[in-house]
Amino acid sequence: MEKTLPVRRRSSAVDLVKTVAILDVLISHVAVPAFAADAVGTPAWLCALFWACVSHVSVSLFLMASGTLLLNPDRPMTLKKLYTKNFPRLLVALLFWAVCYKVFSLLAFSQLTAPALIQALKEVVLFRHEEHLYYLHIMLLVYAFLPITQLVAAHADRRQLSYLLGLWFLLGILYPTVKTFWPFTLLVGIPKQWLMNMTYASIGYTLLGRYLSAYHSGAHRRWPWAITALAGFLTAFCGSWAASSAAGKLDTHFIEGMGVGMCLIAVGVYGLCLSVRIPEAAASVLEYISKASFCVFLVHIFFLKAFAHFGVTALVGPAILTVPMMTLLLLGCGCLVYEVLRHIPLVNRWLI
Incomplete structure (x- = not known):
């Protein structure tokens, strides 16, 4: 009798996206001190800029992965589930870890007094x-707008969704990127307010993730995604280098998450993740990191600050080596915390 293999219900591609995203989060925070090592344009500074350019897409990738999962028409989320499960869990986790960081900072500076704690709360x-x-x-x-974005994802056809994403790109990505350059600096009044701010533009990334997942062309065409990334x-790196050289210090305009360069990288990376064939062994590892990613995200700053207290930062050696090494160290520490917390009832449901 032929043995039936278990059906894998998770999306390995989404697990890969979330793995890349959490690594990018760690890289972006680890690499920050490297910018202070040398002047603008030096090899060490350019190395730090390289890490910033490849890692500042982390939030975009997480939002796109969330869109793929949350906007799936086959798994609609009711308002009851949204506001009795998803929303409260996120809010509880946010407030809990926010308090933990406040207490951690007070302890680190020996300022844990009743008045200081009240102010922190x-x-x-x-x-x-x-x-x-x-x-x-x-x-x-994103959760608050989910009933609306679900409606769009479920009922808009490809042409309508393309139009909406095109409008989002113009007002939420392109306009904020070029607004500081002539002739856009000459605009006044209402046209100056057409652009979407970063927070609301972030919602567009969820629809973009759903769009790319629904209309992905397949694994045989990877080169367009690589070229896009x-x-x-190049847009982010060269733009940041030029702007920073002119300012004499780091100019972050081109490496901000809602910039054109970061958007193109996110689209390219997401498309590549959807295109690659993932072996079963690798899929299991990606699944674990994907599940642990939220916990790793929440706690990694504790370890980053603790390591910095003992002088362990990206400055202990060349950033081309220290940044990935410290990234893996933080990932390991975060996964250890996840491994402990995921076995504790209530904690595993509400805090990680």
């Missing part, structure tokens, strides 16, 4: 959180 309520938690702030908005990298 006030800041948590006002969403003055550790900087990297801004992604969860965005996801709260390369074009985005």
